[in-house]
Amino acid sequence: MSDQAFALDAGAGVQEDLACTLLSKHFGEFAAVDEVSFSIPRGAFFSILGPSGCGKTTLLRMLAGFQQPDSGDILIKGQSVLNTPPNKRPVNMVFQHLALFPTMSVAENIAYGLKRKGVPKREHATLIDAVLAKVQLPDYGKKRIDQLSGGQKQRVAIARCLVLNPAVLLLDEPLGALDLKLREQMKIELKRLQREFNTTFVYITHDQSEALVMSDQVAVMNKGRFEQVGTPQELYYHPKTPFVASFIGDSNQYVGKVQGQSGKTITVVTEHGVRLLSQSSEETPPGSRITVFIRPEVMQISLGQPEAEQDNCLQVTVLRTLFDGARSQLQVETAEGAVLTVALPQTADFHALEPGRSVYVSWQANQCLCFPVAPVTRPEAV
Amino acid sequence: MSAEPGSLKRTQYRLGFWLLLAPIVLWLSLLIILPHIDMVLVSLRERVASRQYEFSFSNYTEFFTEPLYWNTFVRTAVMSIVATALTLIIAFPVSFYIAKVLSGKPKMALFILCLIPFWVSELVRTYGWMILLRETGLVSGALQWLGLVDQPVEMLYNDVAIMVGLIYTSMLFMVVPLVTTLDSLDKSLIEAGYDLGGSSWHVMKSIVIPHAMPGIMSGCIVVFMLTLGNYLTPTLLGGKDSLWFTEQIYTQFITRFNWEQGAAFGILLLVLSSLIVWLGLKITKQSFTRVMS
Amino acid sequence: MIPSISSSRFYRASYLCYVVLFFIFLITPLLVVAAFSFNDSLFPSLPWNGFTWDWYLGSKEPRLGLFHDDALLESIGVSVQVAIVTTLASLALATCNAFLFEREQFPGKNFLYVLMLMPLVVPGVILGVSILVFSSTVANWFEVQFDYDFEALRPGLVLVTLGQFAFITTIATLVISARLRKFDVTQEEAAMNLGASRLTAIATVTLPFLKPALFGAGVVAFLMSFENFNTTLMLVGSDAPLTIAMFDRLREGSTPVLNAVSVLLMVGSACLALVSLFAQRPDKQ
Numbered sequence: 001m002s003d004q005a006f007a008l009d010a011g012a013g014v015q016e017d018l019a020c021t022l023l024s025k026h027f028g029e030f031a032a033v034d035e036v037s038f039s040i041p042r043g044a045f046f047s048i049l050g051p052s053g054c055g056k057t058t059l060l061r062m063l064a065g066f067q068q069p070d071s072g073d074i075l076i077k078g079q080s081v082l083n084t085p086p087n088k089r090p091v092n093m094v095f096q097h098l099a100l101f102p103t104m105s106v107a108e109n110i111a112y113g114l115k116r117k118g119v120p121k122r123e124h125a126t127l128i129d130a131v132l133a134k135v136q137l138p139d140y141g142k143k144r145i146d147q148l149s150g151g152q153k154q155r156v157a158i159a160r161c162l163v164l165n166p167a168v169l170l171l172d173e174p175l176g177a178l179d180l181k182l183r184e185q186m187k188i189e190l191k192r193l194q195r196e197f198n199t200t201f202v203y204i205t206h207d208q209s210e211a212l213v214m215s216d217q218v219a220v221m222n223k224g225r226f227e228q229v230g231t232p233q234e235l236y237y238h239p240k241t242p243f244v245a246s247f248i249g250d251s252n253q254y255v256g257k258v259q260g261q262s263g264k265t266i267t268v269v270t271e272h273g274v275r276l277l278s279q280s281s282e283e284t285p286p287g288s289r290i291t292v293f294i295r296p297e298v299m300q301i302s303l304g305q306p307e308a309e310q311d312n313c314l315q316v317t318v319l320r321t322l323f324d325g326a327r328s329q330l331q332v333e334t335a336e337g338a339v340l341t342v343a344l345p346q347t348a349d350f351h352a353l354e355p356g357r358s359v360y361v362s363w364q365a366n367q368c369l370c371f372p373v374a375p376v377t378r379p380e381a382v
Numbered sequence: 383m384s385a386e387p388g389s390l391k392r393t394q395y396r397l398g399f400w401l402l403l404a405p406i407v408l409w410l411s412l413l414i415i416l417p418h419i420d421m422v423l424v425s426l427r428e429r430v431a432s433r434q435y436e437f438s439f440s441n442y443t444e445f446f447t448e449p450l451y452w453n454t455f456v457r458t459a460v461m462s463i464v465a466t467a468l469t470l471i472i473a474f475p476v477s478f479y480i481a482k483v484l485s486g487k488p489k490m491a492l493f494i495l496c497l498i499p500f501w502v503s504e505l506v507r508t509y510g511w512m513i514l515l516r517e518t519g520l521v522s523g524a525l526q527w528l529g530l531v532d533q534p535v536e537m538l539y540n541d542v543a544i545m546v547g548l549i550y551t552s553m554l555f556m557v558v559p560l561v562t563t564l565d566s567l568d569k570s571l572i573e574a575g576y577d578l579g580g581s582s583w584h585v586m587k588s589i590v591i592p593h594a595m596p597g598i599m600s601g602c603i604v605v606f607m608l609t610l611g612n613y614l615t616p617t618l619l620g621g622k623d624s625l626w627f628t629e630q631i632y633t634q635f636i637t638r639f640n641w642e643q644g645a646a647f648g649i650l651l652l653v654l655s656s657l658i659v660w661l662g663l664k665i666t667k668q669s670f671t672r673v674m675s
Numbered sequence: 676m677i678p679s680i681s682s683s684r685f686y687r688a689s690y691l692c693y694v695v696l697f698f699i700f701l702i703t704p705l706l707v708v709a710a711f712s713f714n715d716s717l718f719p720s721l722p723w724n725g726f727t728w729d730w731y732l733g734s735k736e737p738r739l740g741l742f743h744d745d746a747l748l749e750s751i752g753v754s755v756q757v758a759i760v761t762t763l764a765s766l767a768l769a770t771c772n773a774f775l776f777e778r779e780q781f782p783g784k785n786f787l788y789v790l791m792l793m794p795l796v797v798p799g800v801i802l803g804v805s806i807l808v809f810s811s812t813v814a815n816w817f818e819v820q821f822d823y824d825f826e827a828l829r830p831g832l833v834l835v836t837l838g839q840f841a842f843i844t845t846i847a848t849l850v851i852s853a854r855l856r857k858f859d860v861t862q863e864e865a866a867m868n869l870g871a872s873r874l875t876a877i878a879t880v881t882l883p884f885l886k887p888a889l890f891g892a893g894v895v896a897f898l899m900s901f902e903n904f905n906t907t908l909m910l911v912g913s914d915a916p917l918t919i920a921m922f923d924r925l926r927e928g929s930t931p932v933l934n935a936v937s938v939l940l941m942v943g944s945a946c947l948a949l950v951s952l953f954a955q956r957p958d959k960q
Binding site: 398399402403405406409410413414415416417418420421424472475476479483492494495496497498499501502503504505506507509510511512513514516518519520523550553582603604607608610611612613614618628631632635636641644645648651652655656659670671 | 682690693694697698700701702703704705707708711718719720721722768771772774775779781785787788789790791792793794795796797798799800801802804805806807808809810812837838840841844873898901902904905908909918921922925926929933934937940941944945947948
């Protein structure tokens with residue numbers, strides 16, 4: 001958590017649309033949000049990624065003003081908004097179920113905020129047409145909400161907020177209700193809209209793919225705290241905590257004991273008795289328990305002994321093929337009984353890998369991650 | 383720093399809460415609770431001289447010693463229970479037909495047709511029965527025309543006429559809750575019951591009726607209440623000898639101006655209706671709030 | 676038993692027969708009332724003497740038609756007045772109640788809810804009597820203490836309105852609460868997020884959502900008030916609403932002018948029913 005940027009510096013405050021310092025919210029004994037600090041540079045797409053119940057919704061509701069923090073501060077464009085009621089904050093929100101007003105037409109929904117802001121009525125039509133054009137729904141103003149498809153509703157909900165030019169747009173898992181195909185389209189669409197309006201987006205989701213595809217910065221949240229904040233690449237390749245390592249992407253996880261260390265390379269014996277070489281950035285005394293994470297895609301499959309020298313090379317037996325197109329995987333078992341999941345390239349070589357066949361898997365020590373902690377259960381199989 | 387706006391918000395919320403609470407408390411206390419308490423107090427006093435009252439149970443002892451009051455009371459209760467049961471028996475097959483046999487437009491149409499009579503006043507409905515049943519009425523005329531009787535028959539002013547009127551008047555309040563609860567019963571449950579080998583009777587007894595129980599109870603409570611407290615139908619269809627307890631209350635209050643006695647009768651009727659409703663809920667294991675809303 | 680389960684033809688035919696008979700039972704009294712309003716006779720009974728408009732348009736005794744019967748017309752006016760006031764008052768209170776029960780959490784909420792349902796299980800006659808007793812207690816107290824006769828608390832239209840309001844509010848509350856329960860509260864938050872204050876949010880988003888229920892409850896309240904007899908009977912003073920006026924005439928011995936009034940009521944109710952169906956239609960799409 002050392003890399004979290006603090007917005008205490010007055011000079012930096014101007015460059016940031018949104019900053020929080022030591023924000024906490026408790027419900028009775030339960031800490032929903034626990035001393036969270038972060039700052040978001042102007043015009044960034046910032047995602048808060050975490051499993052359900054991690055406190056991300058509470059955090060978002062505090063930003064919108066629907067919940068008061070117990071302690072800490074929220075700064076929007078350098079100004080504290082703690083004393084600002086939700087209707088006066090320069091943030092707008094796209095709700096999880098969109099919360100479009102069913103009694104009003106599309107245009108009336110969009111005009112709602114303009115009216116509250118006191119924008120003269122004669123300007124409404126121009127503003128509404130412009131924003132509808134930007135979300136690619138021209139001439140939809142007269143439609144009723146129940147005449148729209150899921151994706152169109154989504155766009156109206158975003159247009160309703162963006163017409164007000166908010167400093168920050170909050171999005172509360174808005175893609176959750178859409179089917180897969182549409183969700184893929186909307187990811188790209190949201191990113192485009194964010195560029196076009198050049199507004200800071202704060203997007204919360206439990207879907208890592210949404211967060212990784214769209215975001216400039218992602219905060220991984222767990223149990224009320226930020227585990228790590230970084231670019232999608234940083235989170236994927238250099239997770240700082242075992243939670244992040246297991247939450248983002250697939251991993252084979254093994255708990256083992258450290259046998260020895262030479263430089264950055266350590267030797268680990270897993271519970272099954274498999275010897276592995278891994279890299280560790282920290283000092284790990286021999287005998288300490290660690291968890292090793294190996295991503296399926298770093299392992300190479302070969303039918304015979306690999307020619308190039310590899311730090312780890314195991315002879316394994318094929319258990320089964322999990323066919324999923326380009327994301328196909330192979331489950332294999334070592335002689336000691338440890339099961340590994342390996343990415344299966346869709347090349348002609350590997351088409352006929354029937355169960356029981358003996359193959360080799362190999363990878364370099366620096367492609368493993370290890371954390372000297374108690375084992376973390378995987379939050380979800382991806 | 384954050385405590386201040388929080389508490390400010392809470393005060394605003396509290397103010398809103400009190401503003402919402404005040405009218406309902408005023409309504410319930412001034413129009414429901416205090417009037418009933420006052421009625422209890424009035425029933426427990428006796429006029430000893432002009433504007434001079436004493437605490438006394440005499441209004442209640444009067445009720446128990448005078449057989450006319452006592453008989454009327456029991457008769458009203460029994461007839462109300464019978465009317466409620468008959469209404470349920472008549473309404474259930476029809477409600478089932480509307481809710482489960484029909485679908486789409488015919489279902490809506492028939493349901494609305496069920497409601498139509500109740501958009502007009504109870505007085506009009508009772509009046510219709512008077513025209514049908516009186517000596518010069520249609521039923522008598524039809525019987526003569528068919529040659530079943532050779533002179534006009536008076537069918538008003540007896541218990542059957544009262545019963546027909548009461549059932550007719552209450553029908554809506556039974557059909558609506560029944561159709562609503564039966565409608566919420568998934569047809570596949572009935573199909574599953576058959577599929578697992580149940581007979582019509584068994585499926586009805588073990589699947590349909592338990593599901594419809596809240597609706598049955600809510601219908602029965604409302605019908606019973608309306609019947610017990612009915613004044614119009616017994617008076618008009620039963621004539622002078624209808625012996626309905628609400629008539630006694632009316633007589634005491636309006637004709638004899640004996641409010642103390644009338645209040646005592648009112649309390650007794652209220653106790654009776656609460657008791658029977660409570661018993662009904664106990665026997666069928668339903669909760670009052672669930673049944674009523 | 677249900678269409679997807681086969682049953683004998685005899686069973687289905689007799690079931691259908693029963694349902695048809697039921698509807699004949701429902702409809703006959705109303706048809707009879709309507710038909711005899713056109714009977715050219717002084718009594719609403721057989722024999723049928725031919726068709727006439729006299730009971731609507733007749734202007735001379737003994738055939739004084741409805742539209743020239745000032746007493747009846749006046750009582751319709753009284754009923755309409757009472758019904759409008761009762762409807763508006765009960766809608767206002769019922770909306771407050773709906774918000775209280777659906778939005779607030781407070782100790783004793785369940786108790787208050789049960790209390791709120793009470794007027795439904797108090798027989799109308801008793802409700803009327805209790806209000807009569809209490810209001811005259813209060814009025815007497817005023818008279819003794821201040822030597823002032825509180826006219827409004829003596830039997831009359833004010834008490835009639837209060838008595839009807841007392842139980843109609845419960846029904847309206849149930850209707851409006853049911854609709855408010857379906858309201859997605861985040862819509863109010865969305866409105867606030869777009870710059871509305873709490874009250875503006877309720878006025879611009881929540882109340883429009885409640886409109887069908889408010890309308891439906893309003894129609895029901897109006898009809899219940901207009902048709903109320905039991906409570907009204909106990910509280911009525913010199914100005915008689917329609918139901919009381921009709922009741923008095925019925926006891927005196929009726930002429931077909933009462934049938935004419937009934938037809939007018941049926942037509943009025945049917946119009947209200949159609950309007951309310953029509954008004955709620957867009958909501959269902």
